[in-house]
Amino acid sequence: MxxxxxxxxxxxxxxxxxxxxxxxxxxxxxxxxxxxxxxxxxxxxxxxxxxxxxxxxxxxxxxxxxxxxxxxxxxxxxxxxxxxxxxxxxxxxxxxxxxxxxxxxxxxxxxxxxxxxxxxxxxxxxxxxxxxxxxxxxxxxxxxxxxxxxxxxxxxxxxxxxxxxxxxxxxxxxxxxxxxxLLRLPSHIMAATGVDAMTHAVESYTCKLANPHTEAYSLYAIDLISKNLRKAVAHPDLESCTGMMLGSTIAGIAFGYSDVGAVHCIAEALGGRYDTPHGVACAVGLPAVTEFNIPADPEKHAELAKALGVNISGMSSEAAAMAGVEELRKLCKDVGIPKLRDIRGVNPKDFPSIAEAAEKNVSTPSNPREVSAKDFLFLINKIYNED
Structure with a gap:
């Protein structure tokens, strides 16, 4: 090694x-x-x-x-x-x-x-x-x-x-x-903040500044959140809330001492423009940006899929990585994350300037795949038009 x-x-x-x-x-x-x-x-x-x-x-x-x-x-x-x-x-x-x-x-x-x-x-x-x-x-x-x-x-x-x-x-x-x-937390807040924590775990694992210590935290957080978020949203109990709170704190350590990537760059640009709650802004973009990043390291994204609970046995790295993206999409759908186009105030006319703001984010260089304002604009439009 x-x-x-x-x-x-x-x-x-x-x-x-x-x-x-x-x-x-x-x-x-x-x-x-x-x-x-x-x-x-x-x-x-x-x-x-x-x-x-x-x-x-x-x-x-x-x-x-x-x-x-x-x-x-x-x-x-x-x-x-x-x-x-x-x-x-x-x-x-x-x-x-x-x-x-x-x-x-x-x-x-x-x-x-x-x-x-x-x-x-x-x-x-x-x-x-x-x-x-x-x-x-x-x-x-x-x-x-x-x-x-x-x-x-x-x-x-x-x-x-x-x-x-x-x-x-x-x-x-x-x-x-x-x-x-967390037992008294409204379900829509549990959903948005929970996927925010998942975003921290995913991006800290795949970003360029990841290291063995943060990767270990990232993978454990992904496992905890994927196993507990649905239950914590639909029928919260002490077990699921413990898993979520632990997963969130561990993901915080992971990204706090590595970095995040393009999901956060877009989310912070959206938040600055529309005052969109940060958890929602991250959640809407997580699957699409993760898919965009697969070519940078298919093997690592396959390991991400495994941490999400996907059975990747017999799959190529690329296929396993895409299965992980689909699991993220399913998770977001299952907990009721809205679509970008359904968020109040979002206007496609603003997307070029939002893409430029995203490119200037301090975490843009940490994204596993090189990403420009043009790429950000492509991603934002893709996220907006997703079914």
Whole structure:
């Protein structure tokens, strides 16, 4: 076996289990917290998912302030607003409860607390000068994996482009991962975030920056998600929700320390233009982009099919790879993923500019197959016209 040199490190301590969010106050105390900013959207707060976190902070005698201006595809001005509140309140620890939007917003707030300037000044690859304010991340969906990634994705509201802080110094210090929170998750959110997690697993496995450590995580995540997503959407129980939450976190490690590819490039361009929820934007493009990438490495895509549960015995690599694509299409259909053409606001007249935005994405060079704006335009039109 011949390998390129690579580095693998994980700056986040992961605590997984039922009711683990009740340990928030203790973990915050261990991080030296004297004042916490609790970052969560109004829906998560209204559903009672922050209650055990708040009770835990109170038990430890740690005062906290709530910031709830969280929206899908976090805005730069909300991050700046949260930063101003945190600075005013003398916050020295952040707790994010929710999906990727809450966790990414908290990462950006932490970046501004420790670095100042504007959001845009820190978007790029490893630009941070020091670690951000300590963050405890508590996911309430099985999708983004943001609790363990070194990314924070934020929308520049002037350019309508998604920007990325990509730096291990932005990662959460602690992840408290509780599968029981998924039992109350609406089925359409479980579906979209679940396929988002599958996208992380698939793209981290096939991308150019994959390495043996991340590939192992990727394959295990693919196996977990393929076995549990349908059940978690249709009839969630503790077993399926545990499989999904574990799969999501493991996929987060996989892509957080390798990369993604063209599915995410398209999804982030769609999100920047139409404010499409990220999970849906990824899900609509996963099968078509995976098929496009097969020629770059048919053997690896055949292994992907095997991880998806396809019996590839006796098949050529190309045939096995295509069977994997069909399994992804079936999975998306089974959990009710909409078609791109059915998403509100999507207009084919915008596709050339969306393709150009996708080409400029930081992850485009990591896609296993070379992809240009022309290729992105072809893929977006194919996805739009799929039956």
């Amino acid at each position: 011949s390998l390129k040199n690579y580095e693998f490190s994980l700056p986040t301590s992961i605590f997984f289990g039922e009711g683990i969010s009740k340990e928030t106050g203790k973990k915050a105390r261990e991080l030296g917290a004297t004042k916490v900013l609790l970052v969560a959207d109004k829906g998560v707060i209204g559903a009672g998912l922050t209650a055990p976190v708040e009770e835990s902070l109170k038990r430890e005698g740690i005062p906290y302030t709530v910031y709830d201006q969280i929206v899908p595809n976090p805005r730069d001005y909300h991050c700046e607003e949260g930063y101003r509140l945190a600075k005013k309140e003398g916050v020295d620890c952040l707790v994010a409860v929710g999906g990727g939007s809450s966790m990414d917003t908290a990462k950006v707030i932490g970046t501004l607390l420790t670095h100042g300037k504007a959001v845009q000044d820190w978007c790029g690859f490893q630009l941070l000068e020091r670690e951000v304010t300590p963050l405890i991340a508590i996911p309430t969906t099985a999708g983004t994996g943001s609790e363990v990634t070194p990314f924070a994705v934020v929308t520049d509201t002037k350019t309508h482009v998604k920007l990325n802080i990509f730096d291990p110094k932005a990662a959460a210090k602690t992840a408290l991962v509780d599968p029981t929170v």
